[in-house]
Amino acid sequence: MLQEPGRAPDLAGANKDGQQLFFANMSFQRRGAPRLTPDQRAPWKRRDKNNLPFQPGTGFAAEVGVRSTLFDMAPDPEVIAARVLVEDSDLTRYCAAVVREHAERAGWSKRQRNDVIRSLRLLQILRPTPTAKIRATDVLQLRQYSGNVISTIDVLAAAGLLIEDRPTRLERYFAAKTSTLPPLMKDQLEVWLQVLTEGARQAPRQIPRDPQTIRVHILGIEPIIHGWAEAGFQSFSEVTSADITAALGETGARRHIAGNALKSLFTTIKARRLIFANPTRGMKASPKATTIPLALDAAVIRQELNCPDPVVALAVALVAFHALTGKQLRHLQLTDISDGHLVLGNRDIPLAAPVRTRLAAWLDHRNRTWPGTANPHLLINRRTAPRLVPVGPQFPWVGLTLRPQALREDRILHEIHATGGDIRRICDLFGLSVDGATRYLNTVEHPDLTIEGERVPRT
Structure with a gap:
């Protein structure tokens, strides 16, 4: 459409052979409008001749006016x-x-x-x-x-x-576990999750919980709440103490975890007045289930120690010889190792000879593959080499038959048997608490691990 000077737009004529796809006079500018000076322009259009094109922190807003599109079309x-x-x-x-x-x-x-x-x-x-x-x-x-x-x-x-609007791993995990629940029950669980992640200042006050703790809570109650939903429950206000007792009786080894999670859930939603009564009030805590650590097959450990991949061999060696946790291994930095010693918190660990051999092989491979990397962590991969972050929890254990927790337990178990049950020694050597070390001490004279009064040798 051609608009003649001094005349209004002919809207009827413009739509005679087609459809107008914009609002009239929205972008019309009168002739002779004053031109903006550099100081009057938007901050993001001004340039700093001395340094950067734009001053940091100016020019971009979190929310600005955006015109709604008439229809969505993928770009060419x-x-x-x-x-x-x-x-x-x-x-x-x-x-x-x-x-x-x-x-x-x-x-x-x-x-x-x-x-x-x-x-x-x-x-x-x-x-x-x-x-x-x-x-x-x-x-x-x-x-x-x-x-x-x-x-x-x-x-x-x-x-x-x-x-940052990406859902966290915990939010994705929660959504996957609660997607099929009734709407009211899901809303109550979301309130509980919000209190656990952000804390609460109103009674009952609570500090934010660790994401791993929240994940364990969700894992503990997931089969219980799905069972209630399948039974026809639409809200947690319908749950009674008898329902909780019956559900905990079927959880087996997860009874302690599920019991604590249910107490946290019902205490929170009762304080927010989402239910009338707390069915877990006065309920005794379930005894904590303990497991017996068992030794791994030495042939499997030896096979992974001799893995041709240098990062796998080093990771297995550090855990098998010095009982590092997976988290400690991921966050190790190059400066933590000096003169054959590993400094881990307040512990000074002399590295075993097989560990030093595999450490030298990994450092050579690291320098050849990523010579220009500035990542300070000992273990890196293709994704973290150009960044400064640690590797993920599955690196380099993906595809291996060993897990770091089982390998760590095998090392501590071997030490407690070699010292005849010296609990003080393994506490100092591996940084365990007395309660944590007692779990391994109970295997020394365990009746199921002895044959006619003799201790079963470690394979």
Whole structure:
């Protein structure tokens, strides 16, 4: 439509052979409007000639006005690929200094730095508003355009432009375990989860719990609440003390975990007035179930110690000889090892000769594979080498028959039998509490582990 000067738009004529897809006069600007000076422009458009194109912390807002789209249409990949090559976006210039700093500090290659810059250009093209902060869930969409997700999120977080809206592992776990429950029961569980994760200042007051503790609580009550839902329960207000007693009687070894979780659940939702009475009030705590640690097959341990993968051999050696936990192993740093000694908290551990041999082999492999990495952790992989974070809990145990907890128990069990039950020694050697060490001490004269009064030798 061509609008003639001095005449109003002919809307009827414009819609005669087609449909108008915009609101009239929304973007109409009168002729002769004064031009803005550099000081009057939006902060994100002003440039600092002395240093950065933009001053850090200015120019991008968490929430800005966004026009609703008439319909959703996937971008054309060919058009996106062509625009990325020539895009000179405000976002890229705003994050230029942060990208350069991250590249130098984390030892990025030129290819990875260019991948991050390309990902920032993709975000500028794909997002509807050029001055809004970026949500982490939007960055995840870059995978379909071969974009770099993890490093781009790190850069945006350092620049103060990231809105973290990704669900945590605990939230994803909770959603998977409660997706099929009745709506009212699920709402009550969400209130309980919120109190556990964020704490509560009103009675009963509570500090935030560790995510692993919350996960154990959910694991303990999951079969019970699903059983109630299958029986026709729509809310926890319908649960009685008899129902809880009957449910705990069927849990077996999880009775202690399930009992504590149910007490926490009903105490919380009763305090929030979501139920009329607390059916767990006055209920005695269930006795804690204990297990007997058993020795592993020495042939399996020997096979993993001689694994051709140097990181697997080192991880198995550190746990098999010095009983490190999986968490301690992941967070070990290069500076924790010096002159054949491992400093772990207030413990100074002389490394065994097989451990030192495998440590030297891993360090050689590490330096050859990632010569420019600045990650301070001892164990790294392809995903963490260009960053400064530790490896995940499954590295490098994926595909192995051994688990770090079972391997640690085998080492402590061997030590308690070799010393004849010297509980003080294993407390000092492995950093155990007296209660934790007693679990291993009970295996020394256990009737099921002896043959005619003689101790069963360790294989």
